[in-house]
Amino acid sequence: MPICKSLPTRPLGRNGPLVPRLGLGLMGLSGQYGYSASESERLRFLDESYVRRQFFWDTADKYGDSEDMLGKWFATNPEKRKDIFLATKFGIKYTDTAPGFTIDSSPEYCRTSIESSLKRLGLPFVDLYYIHRLDKITPIEKTMEVMLELKNAGKIKHIGLSECSAESLRRAHAIHPITCVQIEYSLFCTEIESPHRRLLETARELGVAIVAYSPLANGLLTGKIHDIESNHADKRRRLPWLREENIEGNVAIVNQINLIAKNKGATLPQLALAWLLAQGDDIFPIPGSSKIERLDSNLQSLDISISKDEELSLRKLAEGISGDRFQNLTGYSFGDTPALDN
Numbered sequence: 001m002p003i004c005k006s007l008p009t010r011p012l013g014r015n016g017p018l019v020p021r022l023g024l025g026l027m028g029l030s031g032q033y034g035y036s037a038s039e040s041e042r043l044r045f046l047d048e049s050y051v052r053r054q055f056f057w058d059t060a061d062k063y064g065d066s067e068d069m070l071g072k073w074f075a076t077n078p079e080k081r082k083d084i085f086l087a088t089k090f091g092i093k094y095t096d097t098a099p100g101f102t103i104d105s106s107p108e109y110c111r112t113s114i115e116s117s118l119k120r121l122g123l124p125f126v127d128l129y130y131i132h133r134l135d136k137i138t139p140i141e142k143t144m145e146v147m148l149e150l151k152n153a154g155k156i157k158h159i160g161l162s163e164c165s166a167e168s169l170r171r172a173h174a175i176h177p178i179t180c181v182q183i184e185y186s187l188f189c190t191e192i193e194s195p196h197r198r199l200l201e202t203a204r205e206l207g208v209a210i211v212a213y214s215p216l217a218n219g220l221l222t223g224k225i226h227d228i229e230s231n232h233a234d235k236r237r238r239l240p241w242l243r244e245e246n247i248e249g250n251v252a253i254v255n256q257i258n259l260i261a262k263n264k265g266a267t268l269p270q271l272a273l274a275w276l277l278a279q280g281d282d283i284f285p286i287p288g289s290s291k292i293e294r295l296d297s298n299l300q301s302l303d304i305s306i307s308k309d310e311e312l313s314l315r316k317l318a319e320g321i322s323g324d325r326f327q328n329l330t331g332y333s334f335g336d337t338p339a340l341d342n
Contacts, residue, residue: 002178008302010281012085012207013179014207016158017127019085022278023056023300024049024295025213025288026070027063036173037290039069046073046291050080052299058182058211060089060132061113062101063084063242067120075122087211088117089162089182091132103135105333114150129156130182133163134335140168141340144175151176160211163327165334166202177268178208185212186221187257187275188241188321191303197334204282215276215285217241218326222316223258223268226251240323253320260313264303271300275314 007020029042031033046069049057058067090113091105129150131143143282150156158179172178181203183192192199192210201221203210216241218223227247241250254268261271269287273291276285289295307315327333335342 007299008053008253011209012211013129013209015284016086016179016209017085020054021281021284022054022273022299023058023211023284023286025286026055026057026066027286028290029063029066029069031105039072041081041288042069042111042287043076045290045292045295045299046070047077048261050077051081052295054082054295054299056085056087056179056284056286058213060092060130061117061120062089062092062094064133067117069121071120081123084125086121087128087130087160088121089132089160090114090117091135091162096161102324103133103142105131105143105337106138107142108318110143110146110150114155115338118155123153125157127156128158128160128179128202130160130162131164132339133332134161134168136332136335136337138174138337139340140164140337141175143337144172146177152329159288162213163333164199165336166198168336169199169202169206169208171337173206173208178206179207180185180211182211182286184212184214184216184327185276185279185285186215187272187318188217188220189214189325191325191334199266200209204280209282209284212276212283213283215287216272220254221257221268221272222249223254225254240329241243241321243323246322250321251322253317256317257314260310264304264310266301267297267324269273269306270297270301271306271314273298274304274306275311278306278311285289307342 009018009020012019091103093102093104095102147159160180161178162182185192191197218243219225258268261268273285277282287298
């Protein structure tokens with residue numbers, strides 16, 4: 001049954017707009033993880049998301065035809081645009097040569113990218129525009145100057161960063177307040193909390209929200225990956241958590257966490273999302289989904305509480321996970337940029 005009640009909302013950053021605590025990641029809607037549903041099925045999924053009052057949508061220009069699909073939905077539902085808080089991103093470009101992508105956060109590419117995204121979306125503006133990755137070449141101040149230019153022109157409403165370092169966040173925030181940082185965060189990936197990174201600490205000091213991508217640990221916290229031959233494990237075998245030398249021990253830990261979920265009358269994904277929500281009102285998970293039943297299940301995590309004892313038990317179990325996070329292997333995690341005077 002559709003969940004039609006209003007979802008709990010919180011400000012996205014200090015004095016920021018009110019958005020649902022649980023957002024909707026639309027990377028999977030474009031088939032980025034494998035099979036893509038038909039156009040009619042995907043448009044219906046967006047319809048049903050709207051019915052459930054899931055109004056915080058997250059996409060990017062690199063997510064296949066995601067922006068095009070959203071453009072078709074908005075064209076059919078222009079009166080509903082005002083209800084959707086829409087985020088998209090720029091900075092990652094696919095290539096035909098290894099490693100398959102390049103990073104470009106230059107002012108020139110920023111200007112070109114927003115125009116392309118707006119054209120695909122069929123919209124005059126987006127609510128939130130992220131620098132998807134920092135290219136290690138362009139001083140963050142230069143990119144922020146263009147982001148501010150776009151904001152003043154009415155093409156974007158709020159500015160976000162993704163996979164940035166604490167220092168990059170501080171430098172960017174000095175040019176214009178950053179609304180939120182999108183970063184990988186889950187029970188199995190808590191690197192933003194570390195005293196070495198200091199990203200969560202810095203964000204909270206500055207009043208910047210955290211939008212948590214991969215809150216279900218690349219599928220490991222869905223409980224659907226059981227061994228190296230599992231469907232998702234086949235597709236994502238390059239992920240360190242799912243490699244042959246790590247997967248057996250990691251799945252054993254997942255099974256223990258699943259027992260805690262069952263004792264609470266919850267599913268494993270619901271418990272994982274509830275754990276993230278319990279980390280603070282400034283944390284906004286954006287689980288990806290392309291199926292209505294999964295969307296409904298995810299939304300039920302909003303009603304699940306985590307006790308202090310459960311929090312300690314879950315963190316203790318998660319300490320046993322083997323394998324680094326994939327983003328650290330790309331060379332662009334917690335990104336820094338050259339000083340402005342270099």
